[in-house]
Every structure is written in structure tokens, then in C-alpha cells.
Amino acid sequence: MKKLIVANWKLNPLTESEAVSLARKIDHKNVVVCPPFPFLPAVRKVLKRAALGAQDVFWEPHGAYTGEVSGLMLKSVGARYVIIGHSERRAYFGESDDAINEKIHAALASGLKVIVCVGEPRAVRRWGFMAARRFVARQLKRDLRGVKEKVIVAYEPIWAIGSGTSDKPEETVRMAMFIKKFCAKRFALRSVSVLYGGSVKPGNARGFLIRKEINGALVGGASLKASEFKKIVQAAGK
Numbered sequence: 173m174k175k176l177i178v179a180n181w182k183l184n185p186l187t188e189s190e191a192v193s194l195a196r197k198i199d200h201k202n203v204v205v206c207p208p209f210p211f212l213p214a215v216r217k218v219l220k221r222a223a224l225g226a227q228d229v230f231w232e233p234h235g236a237y238t239g240e241v242s243g244l245m246l247k248s249v250g251a252r253y254v255i256i257g258h259s260e261r262r263a264y265f266g267e268s269d270d271a272i273n274e275k276i277h278a279a280l281a282s283g284l285k286v287i288v289c290v291g292e293p294r295a296v297r298r299w300g301f302m303a304a305r306r307f308v309a310r311q312l313k314r315d316l317r318g319v320k321e322k323v324i325v326a327y328e329p330i331w332a333i334g335s336g337t338s339d340k341p342e343e344t345v346r347m348a349m350f351i352k353k354f355c356a357k358r359f360a361l362r363s364v365s366v367l368y369g370g371s372v373k374p375g376n377a378r379g380f381l382i383r384k385e386i387n388g389a390l391v392g393g394a395s396l397k398a399s400e401f402k403k404i405v406q407a408a409g410k
């Protein structure tokens with residue numbers, strides 16, 4: 173199965189022209205480019221091979237919700253994927269599992285493919301792998317309540333995001349196997365794809381991407397540097 177590499181640009185770059193130029197350079201098959209909302213239409217225009225994704229979505233389709241963006245709006249500008257429940261949204265914007273659950277339902281109803289992010293903080297991981305597993309299970313149980321369509325799960329241990337220290341591929345494999353089994357048993361969601369995210373770089377990408385249990389990567393920092401991102405995409409193709 174082909175690996176999916178997702179570029180999460182977060183609050184970058186600063187201008188539309190930089191966004192377009194970066195998108196042109198990372199336009200490969202099996203890639204999803206997730207720019208900030210204002211750049212979605214311009215980036216869509218230049219992507220020939222990669223798919224377009226958004227970094228968040230609101231749960232209502234329209235109405236009096238100042239500042240929000242709905243799934244139908246994202247669809248109408250060509251987005252096919254949406255990242256939901258990134259740890260930065262949980263931490264800085266107080267997103268709860270209930271809110272994430274509503275967003276997932278709304279996004280699926282709009283016809284978007286959902287990439288839901290889960291992962292434990294360092295304090296939990298210090299207690300060991302089983303503690304991390306329990307934390308992730310609790311997130312999945314709440315985030316996926318009532319979900320019947322397939323979603324993509326991105327396992328992103330919070331301590332690995334932007335820190336330069338990634339998880340160990342063999343631990344990620346264990347977590348990916350657990351997530352797949354949990355989704356199948358609890359939600360009857362078969363063959364859920366699991367991506368790894370957290371300091372994925374050209375030097376460590378292959379270690380994750382050669383494992384059959386890991387279906388791709390969610391890349392933050394390295395997706396802003398075309399040369400680094402290309403190497404990660406190449407590692408996925410090998």
C-alpha cells in the first residue's frame with residue numbers, strides 16, 4: 173500500500189506567493205498539502221499531483237459563528253482532507269474531545285477525509301508505553317464516538333512534535349497496531365490507516381516508512397523546506 177505524506181504547514185508561510193512557490197516544489201503523488209485557510213485556493217491551482225487539505229474545520233455548515241470555516245466551504249475550494257484535533261489546537265485553543273468528535277462527524281458528512289491526531293504528553297510517556305496506550309485509547313474512544321466511516325489516525329506523541337526527538341519506530345509500530353485493533357474492535361472500523369508525526373526528518377523518515385504497520389507521516393517543520401520534504405517523500409517510495 174502506498175504511504176501518505178501529509179505536509180502540515182501550521183501558521184506558515186507568511187504570504188500567498190511563498191505558499192504557491194512551496195506548493196509547486198512539493199507537488200508529488202500520495203502527498204497532502206495543508207496550507208493555512210487563506211492560501212487554499214491559490215495552492216489548489218498549482219497542485220497537479222498532490223491533494224489539498226485543511227488544518228481544521230468547524231462543526232456547523234454555516235451560520236452565526238464568527239471566524240469559523242465549515243467542511244462545505246473547504247470542499248468548495250477543493251480540499252479533500254482535513255486535519256482534526258491536532259495537539260496544538262487542543263493545547264492553545266482548548267479543543268476538547270467532544271468538540272473534536274463533532275468536527276469529525278461534520279467533516280465526514282461534508283465528504284472530507286479526516287486525519288484525526290492523537291498522542292500523549294511527555295509526563296504520560298514517562299510512565300511507559302502502556303500508560304501512553306491508555307491515554308491514546310481514551311482519546312480515540314471520545315473522538316471517534318459514533319463514527320462509522322473510515323478515518324486516518326495520526327499518532328503524534330506531543331513530546332516529539334517540533335522537538336527534534338522522534339519516537340522510536342518500533343514503539344510507533346506497537347502503537348499503530350494497537351490503534352488499528354482498537355478502531356476495529358470498538359468502532360468496527362476496519363483497516364484504519366495510521367500515520368506517524370513528530371519530528372519526521374529526512375534522516376529518520378525511512379525508519380518509520382519501511383514498516384508496514386505505519387501508513388505514512390504527518391510532517392510539520394520539514395514540510396516547509398522543499399528539499400527536506402522531497403527526501404521524506406522519496407523515503408516513502410522506496
Ligand code: PGA
Nearest residue numbers: 333334370371391392393
Ligand atoms: P513536526 O510537527 O514535524 O514539526 O514535529 C508535526 C506536527 O505537528 O504535525
